[in-house]
Amino acid sequence: MTRKPRAHTSRLHVALAAGVVLTMIAGDALGQDTTRRRRRTEDAKPIELTPAQVADLTKLANSRKLSVDDLVAAAKTYLPSGRHDDYVLFSSGGQSGQVFAIGVPSMRLLRSISVFTPESWQGYGFAGDNDAVRERLKINGKPVEWGDTHHPALSESGGEYDGQFLFIGDKANARLGVIDLRDWETKQIVKNPLTVSDHGAAFVTPNTDYVIEGGQYATVLGYGYATPEDYKKSYRGMVTMWKFDRAKGRIDESQSFALELPPYWQDLADAGKLASDGFFFVNSFNTEMATGGIESGKPPFEAGASQRDTDYLHIVDWKKAEKVFKDGKAKKINGFSVITMDTSAAEGILYFAPEPKSPHGVDVTPNGQYMVVAGKLDPHVTVYSIEKVKKAIADKKFSGKDDYGIPILDFDAVKEAQVELGLGPLHTQFDDKGYAYTSLFLDSAVARWSLGGEYDSKNADEPWKLVQKTPVQYNIGHLCAAEGDTVSPDGNYLISMSKWSVDRFLTTGPLLPQNFQLLDITSPGTTMPVIFDAPIGVGEPHYCQMIKADKLKSWDIYPEIGWNPHTQALDPHSPQKGKEGVVRDGSTVTVNMTAIRSHFTPEHVMLEEGDHVTWRITSTEQTKDATHGFCIGGYNINLSLEPGEFAEFEFTADKPGTYPFYCTEFCSALHLEMMGYLHIKPKAAPKADASDTKPATTASAK
Amino acid sequence: MSAFLSRLIGPRIPDEELRTNRARYLTPTVTFMVARILLLVSIFFPYWHMELEAPQYPNGLFLTAYVNNLTEDVKEIDGLNHYIGMRPLGEAAAFERSASVYLMIAMVLMVEVAAFIHSKWAVLLAIPVIGFPVGFLIDLYFWMRHFGLNLDPHAPLSNSVKPFVPTVLGEGGIGQFKTYAELGNGYWLAVASGALIIVGFFFHRRAYRPLTLPATQNLKAAA
Numbered sequence: 001m002t003r004k005p006r007a008h009t010s011r012l013h014v015a016l017a018a019g020v021v022l023t024m025i026a027g028d029a030l031g032q033d034t035t036r037r038r039r040r041t042e043d044a045k046p047i048e049l050t051p052a053q054v055a056d057l058t059k060l061a062n063s064r065k066l067s068v069d070d071l072v073a074a075a076k077t078y079l080p081s082g083r084h085d086d087y088v089l090f091s092s093g094g095q096s097g098q099v100f101a102i103g104v105p106s107m108r109l110l111r112s113i114s115v116f117t118p119e120s121w122q123g124y125g126f127a128g129d130n131d132a133v134r135e136r137l138k139i140n141g142k143p144v145e146w147g148d149t150h151h152p153a154l155s156e157s158g159g160e161y162d163g164q165f166l167f168i169g170d171k172a173n174a175r176l177g178v179i180d181l182r183d184w185e186t187k188q189i190v191k192n193p194l195t196v197s198d199h200g201a202a203f204v205t206p207n208t209d210y211v212i213e214g215g216q217y218a219t220v221l222g223y224g225y226a227t228p229e230d231y232k233k234s235y236r237g238m239v240t241m242w243k244f245d246r247a248k249g250r251i252d253e254s255q256s257f258a259l260e261l262p263p264y265w266q267d268l269a270d271a272g273k274l275a276s277d278g279f280f281f282v283n284s285f286n287t288e289m290a291t292g293g294i295e296s297g298k299p300p301f302e303a304g305a306s307q308r309d310t311d312y313l314h315i316v317d318w319k320k321a322e323k324v325f326k327d328g329k330a331k332k333i334n335g336f337s338v339i340t341m342d343t344s345a346a347e348g349i350l351y352f353a354p355e356p357k358s359p360h361g362v363d364v365t366p367n368g369q370y371m372v373v374a375g376k377l378d379p380h381v382t383v384y385s386i387e388k389v390k391k392a393i394a395d396k397k398f399s400g401k402d403d404y405g406i407p408i409l410d411f412d413a414v415k416e417a418q419v420e421l422g423l424g425p426l427h428t429q430f431d432d433k434g435y436a437y438t439s440l441f442l443d444s445a446v447a448r449w450s451l452g453g454e455y456d457s458k459n460a461d462e463p464w465k466l467v468q469k470t471p472v473q474y475n476i477g478h479l480c481a482a483e484g485d486t487v488s489p490d491g492n493y494l495i496s497m498s499k500w501s502v503d504r505f506l507t508t509g510p511l512l513p514q515n516f517q518l519l520d521i522t523s524p525g526t527t528m529p530v531i532f533d534a535p536i537g538v539g540e541p542h543y544c545q546m547i548k549a550d551k552l553k554s555w556d557i558y559p560e561i562g563w564n565p566h567t568q569a570l571d572p573h574s575p576q577k578g579k580e581g582v583v584r585d586g587s588t589v590t591v592n593m594t595a596i597r598s599h600f601t602p603e604h605v606m607l608e609e610g611d612h613v614t615w616r617i618t619s620t621e622q623t624k625d626a627t628h629g630f631c632i633g634g635y636n637i638n639l640s641l642e643p644g645e646f647a648e649f650e651f652t653a654d655k656p657g658t659y660p661f662y663c664t665e666f667c668s669a670l671h672l673e674m675m676g677y678l679h680i681k682p683k684a685a686p687k688a689d690a691s692d693t694k695p696a697t698t699a700s701a702k
Numbered sequence: 703m704s705a706f707l708s709r710l711i712g713p714r715i716p717d718e719e720l721r722t723n724r725a726r727y728l729t730p731t732v733t734f735m736v737a738r739i740l741l742l743v744s745i746f747f748p749y750w751h752m753e754l755e756a757p758q759y760p761n762g763l764f765l766t767a768y769v770n771n772l773t774e775d776v777k778e779i780d781g782l783n784h785y786i787g788m789r790p791l792g793e794a795a796a797f798e799r800s801a802s803v804y805l806m807i808a809m810v811l812m813v814e815v816a817a818f819i820h821s822k823w824a825v826l827l828a829i830p831v832i833g834f835p836v837g838f839l840i841d842l843y844f845w846m847r848h849f850g851l852n853l854d855p856h857a858p859l860s861n862s863v864k865p866f867v868p869t870v871l872g873e874g875g876i877g878q879f880k881t882y883a884e885l886g887n888g889y890w891l892a893v894a895s896g897a898l899i900i901v902g903f904f905f906h907r908r909a910y911r912p913l914t915l916p917a918t919q920n921l922k923a924a925a
Contacts (some may be wrong), residue, residue, distance in 0.1 A: 082760070597781055598858075623778045670785070670858055 044080075073531035076520060079106040087482055087546045089495060090152045090166055091516075096539030097147035099168055099179065104482070104493050104546060107518055107534035115177035115186045116147025116170050123629070123640035124186070127649035128615075132566060136189045139173055140223070148172035150542040151268075153202040153211065155246070159273040159368075159487035163551035165249065167211050169201025171542075176201055176213060176242060180249050182555050183642075185565050188250050193334040194221045194238050194258055200269035204244075206277055206487070210318065211242040211251065214282045218263035222334030228291040232403070237261035238338070239269065239282055241318060249568065257325040257337040259344055262404045263289055264312060265305070268361050268427075271318075273487055274368030276386040281371050282314040285358035287402075305358065306377060312352035312408070313362060313373055315389060321349045345405045351393060352402060354411040355382060361427035361478075365436070366487050369453060370416055374425035374438055381425055381438055381449075383464070385416040417464040421447040426477060427543075429484035431491035433524055434458030435467065437484070439476040439496070445469040446479060446496055446519060448528055459524050468526040472496040472517050473504050473533070478543040481521065490548065494519040496530070497541060505535050513537035556624045558644030565645060574618045574646035582606070591615040595628045595641055595663070598670035605676070609683045611653045618646045629664025632678060638664055656682040712820030713913040726909045733902035734817045734828075738810045740895040741831060745769055745803060747888030749838060754779065755880045763879075765791075767842070768888065769802040786877070787857025794845040809834065813899065820910040825903060832896040835889060843870045 049057070061071055079085065085103030088110065093100050097117030101110040118125025118133065125133040125145070137145050147170030155165040166179040174192040179185065192198060192213060200214020218235040220226045226234035243255035264284040272279035290304025298304070321339055324330065324347050330337035344350040356378040363372045371384040391397075392413040399410045424442030431437070434455035438447045448470075450456075452463030461467050478497045482490035501515040513535035520531050558565070562574025575592035580601045583590045589611045594601050596619070607613060619628055621643035630647075631638040634655065639647045662675035715727055745768070754763040754775075764774040772791055780790045809830045816827040846868040853865050863877055874881040 598785075621781075623781075673858070 069529065073520075073529065077105045077107065077518065077532045079103075079108075085549055087493065088549050088552060089480070089516075089544050089546045090154065091497075091536075091544035092149040092152050092168060092542040094514075094539035094541050095146065095148050097145075097149060097170070098539065099149060099152060099166065099177075100536070100538070100541065101184070102516070102534070102544075103549075104495070105518060105532065107516060107532050111184070112538070113166075113179055113184050113186065115149060115168055115179065116145070116173075116175065116189070118145055120638050121640065122185075123638055123647065126636060126638040127647065128635065128637050128651035130650050139175075139191055144173055146172070147175060147177075148542075149177075149539075150199065151202055152543060152545055153204045154545050154547055155208040155244075156204050156206055156486065157208070159206040161483060161486055161545070161547045161551060162208075163547060163553060164246070165208070165244075167202035167204065169198060169213060171199055171201075171216070172197055174198040174201075174213070174215075176211060176251065178244075178249070178251060180568065181552055182568075183558070183565055184554065187566070187568070190242065190251050190253060192240055192258075193223075193336045194240070194338065195219055196223070199267055200239070200282060203269045203271055203280070205271045205280070205318070206273045208244050208246060210256075210271075210322075211244055212269045212271060212280055212282075213240040213242060214266045214269040215239060215261070216265050216267065218265065221260065221338065222336070228293070231263060231291045232289055235263035237263050237266045237284070239266060239280075239314070239316065241321065253336075257321070257330050257339060259316065259321060259350065260338050260340050261314065261350075262287075262341065262402060262406065266314065267359075270362050270364045270371070270485070272364055272368055272386065273366075276364060276368040276371070278317060278319040279386070279389075280316050280318050281362045281364065282316065283311065283355055283359050283362045283373055284314060285311050285376075287311045308357070310354035310356050310411075311358060312402070313355040313359075313371070313384065315351040315353060315409070317349050320347060324349065341404050341406065345407070348393070350406055351389075352406055352408045353384060353389070353414050354399070354408065356380065360425075363428040363430075363485065365451060365455070366430050366489055367454060368487070370451070372428045372436060372438075374428055376424060376426060376441075379423055379425065380418045380420050381428060381436075382415060383417040383419070384414050388414045388416065417452060419449050419464050419466060421449060421466055422469060427479055429479055429481040429494070430489045431481055431484065431494075431521055432458075432489050433491055435461075435521075435524070437479060437481055437494055437521070439479045440469070441475055441477065443469065444474045444476060444498075445471050446476065446494065446528070448521070461525070468528050470519060470528045470530065472498050472519075472530060473500075473515060474502055475499040480544045480546050482546045483548065485545065492520075492522055493546065494521045494528075495544060495546065497544065499540065501533075501535060504533055508537065514540050516541070557622060558642060561620050561622070561644050562618045562646045563644050571646045571648075573616055573648070575616050576618065577620050584611075587611050589613045593617045594620050595630065595674075596620045597626065597628075597668040598663075598674040600630075600661070600663070600674065600676050603676035605678045607653045607678065607680045609653060609656045609680055611680075612650070613653055614648065614650050616646065616648045617641060619643055626667060627665045628667050628674070630661065631664045632659055632661045634659065640665070653680045656680040710819070710821060710823050712824075712910055714820070715913065719913075726905075730902045730906035730909055731817050733898055733905060734813050737831065737895045737898035737902060738813050740891045740898065741806060741810055741813075741834075744888040744891035744895065745806060747891060748886030749889040749892070750842060750883065751886050752881055752883040755882070756878045766886070769806065769838070770799050772799070785857060785859045786863040787854030787860055788849055789852070789854075791849075794849055795841060798841055806834075820906075821914065822907070824906065828899045828903070831899055835892045835896060838889065838892070839870065846870055 085106050087104035089102040089104050091100045099113040099115055103110055114122050114124040120126050150169045150171045153167045154161040164181055166181055168177045174195045174197050176190045177186050178188040180187050195215050196219055197217055198213055199216035203212040215238045218237045220234050221236045238258045238261055240258040243252045245252045265286040266282050266284050269280055269282040286305035288305055288307045292301040294300040324339055329343055330339045355373045356375050358377045359373045360376040361374045369386055373382045392409045397410045397413040398407045400408050421438055422440045422443040424440050426439045426441050428436050428438045434451050435448050436451055440447055448468040449466045450461040450463055456463045476496045476498050480495045482492045496517040498515040498517055501512050504515050516534040516536055517530050518532040519528055521528055560570045562570050564571035575594055577594055580592050580594050582605055587610055591605055595617055617630055619641035626643050628641040635651055637649055657680055659678040660675055661678055748766045748768055750767040752765040766774050776791055812827040813831055816824040850868045851865045871883050
């Protein structure tokens with residue numbers, strides 16, 4: 001058969017056409033990748049010091065009075081320009097009401113995040129009248145515009161930090177702040193309606209189903225009143241389980257509940273994990289139920305609350321509590337669901353275990369098997385086993401009940417070990433080598449001690465034994481190891497949150513900074529040097545957590561132009577480019593403004609005295625770090641307009657005049673020119689006619 | 703078929719000849735085919751890149767031109783350009799960008815037709831493809847020059863940045879920026895496409911020229 005040449009050619013055409021399509025698809029995918037050539041940051045090449053360089057370095061070290069250890073410490077912590085830290089430390093900002101983010105190992109302050117305190121740089125609480133931030137800072141209608149931030153808690157998935165959210169407790173006012181770590185802004189503040197102040201907040205359950213808030217100073221729950229004589233009868237402690245809705249990024253108050261507790265002073269909390277998942281633990285002091293009264297010759301609280309040799313570790317089966325709450329067995333106090341002590345006792349939710357003496361931290365080991373309670377007024381840490389606790393509950397091994405009918409587990413039945421560390425043990429964290437680290441306040445030291453059980457084989461040291469004490473300067477409170485309260489601590493670094501700095505820095509008047517000290521805990525055994533001192537001169541930080549930096553997935557800029565950080569969505573009211581202007585409806589005026597380097601649109605806004613104004617601004621920037629500000633002098637208004645951000649404020653134009661407004665972030669070479677005028681025309685005609693100098697371009701409201 | 707037309711489209715291949723010398727006639731066809739594919743594929747690759755370097759942009763700013771699109775940091779570069787009074791880049795070569803894909807399909811179809819013309823006139827149909835890369839560069843240069851030389855004299859930085867001709871290829875500079883411009887993979891695909899067509903014509907001539915000679919002699923003989 002003779003093949004027609006045309007038939008051959010057309011088959012070839014089909015094959016090649018298919019090739020075109022395939023190559024185009026591949027080409028398209030490839031093209032996307034090749035468009036941007038990422039510039040590599042150049043890492044330094046391996047170095048070798050020449051004898052001359054060694055001589056120079058030695059000379060330099062001697063002239064600055066540096067030891068070899070100092071040089072090594074500097075080499076461990078110094079970061080050249082442009083190099084990033086391995087970890088981020090999220091620290092409470094103490095009475096500043098803020099949270100600080102600090103890089104580790106450089107210990108450089110990266111930024112602060114305002115939570116309970118208005119802060120002008122972030123435009124937090126400076127958005128005129130009815131500011132959403134100021135509104136949510138009110139308690140019982142009163143502005144409470146500071147907080148005593150205590151315990152930050154990073155959100156967890158499976159007991160690991162997931163880098164999505166950060167919670168922070170306000171001890172002074174029993175509040176909780178929720179920070180979204182995509183934009184590092186506070187999204188929500190919840191106020192506990194049961195209690196005035198708290199302490200053990202915030203601690204999360206292993207999947208962040210709940211955020212735990214332990215109380216502290218007993219009151220009559222729900223802002224009630226009773227005299228100290230009625231202390232035992234009417235005062236109560238509490239612990240609250242705040243339900244976290246991860247999809248919404250908010251605490252759901254309607255699904256949250258509390259446990260009524262005896263009026264012991266509940267302290268720190270920690271959630272169980274792995275072996276102890278489903279439980280959480282809170283310790284307590286003042287089980288004496290002392291009521292003080294130094295003014296009438298009675299023992300002061302400090303003595304009265306320290307009489308007994310043991311207090312009570314509270315063991316809470318929160319999964320049971322959750323079920324009881326969902327079954328509707330909670331009662332309402334001040335509108336909030338509370339499981340009473342009677343219900344807790346009847347349902348087997350709450351058990352006590354004796355703990356020596358006025359203890360402070362309770363910290364669960366990474367495998368969840370042990371709870372470590374630091375004695376504070378007792379030189380030991382006492383280690384409890386969850387297995388033994390569960391068995392004692394099952395076997396009803398009780399040594400009695402307290403005055404409120406809560407069963408007390410037999411101490412010897414639940415105790416695993418006691419390790420003598422020194423004076424004033426407060427808090428414990430963990431590493432990856434089978435060591436625990438406990439802060440010793442009175443000894444002013446960090447104790448490294450070896451864990452037993454399945455951790456025994458992880459280091460050469462004998463189990464349940466003190467290994468090393470490194471002095472810190474001074475009066476350490478909390479400490480924090482890298483991911484040291486998760487199911488898989490990293491080791492590497494440890495922070496000593498030293499309360500007093502005394503002589504460590506230049507004297508800054510009678511008020512001195514705290515001292516964040518970095519310890520290198522990479523080597524086992526007795527090697528655990530302090531390698532950096534970082535002064536913190538903004539509030540007294542309380543606790544911090546250290547997360548691997550690459551777990552944080554922060555936004556460079558807001559995802560869309562006109563993004564409202566309060567709703568984490570594109571705002572339907574956000575002014576867009578080309579849609580700017582001023583809309584008047586009687587004396588109600590809406591200003592729609594955009595900001596981009598280096599101008600606001602519009603630049604003149606004409607108002608009349610008494611106008612009520614809603615002013616909306618969108619930054620149409622899309623470049624990382626191209627942040628603008630916006631302020632109006634005399635009206636207490638300042639906004640931070642990050643790229644893509646939408647912000648809104650309200651005010652009444654009650655003081656006439658000509659007000660320059662301007663960009664408060666040095667945004668560009670023409671930053672000073674990034675301004676405009678707000679003209680508020682007086683109601684009565686002014687005596688001297690100044691209206692001749694009418695601006696050429698106006699966006700006057702009709 | 704008129705003699706003119708038959709001279710234009712050239713001789714058909716006798717079946718016997720094709721069967722014995724298939725490769726000889728397939729080679730130009732396949733070469734043109736590959737050239738057409740390369741040209742089509744080039745639409746999906748960048749033709750031109752410019753990287754702008756300045757102290758405050760440690761990761762650089764990038765401009766990437768496809769035949770029908772200008773992408774990457776256009777918005778930021780426009781934002782910066784407004785300080786020197788340069789018009790937004792989106793206004794440059796708007797017609798070229800909207801027409802380019804149709805133009806390229808037309809060129810591909812012309813080469814397709816050329817594959818069936820077995821005379822030297824086939825070259826005429828392929829000239830646009832061969833000249834396309836040069837045309838692209840000339841157009842790019844024209845627009846860059848036009849934009850650079852026509853700055854708004856009222857712009858804030860008009861005092862320190864005078865009208866200029868941006869560098870189309872290689873290293874240039876404007877203000878605190880250093881610019882590096884280079885041709886992209888798409889451009890090189892288009893160049894390869896043109897080169898293959900030239901190679902294809904070598905095979906084309908080798909295949910069909912011998913067939914033409916006797917045909918012309920026959921015509922002469924008939925006259």
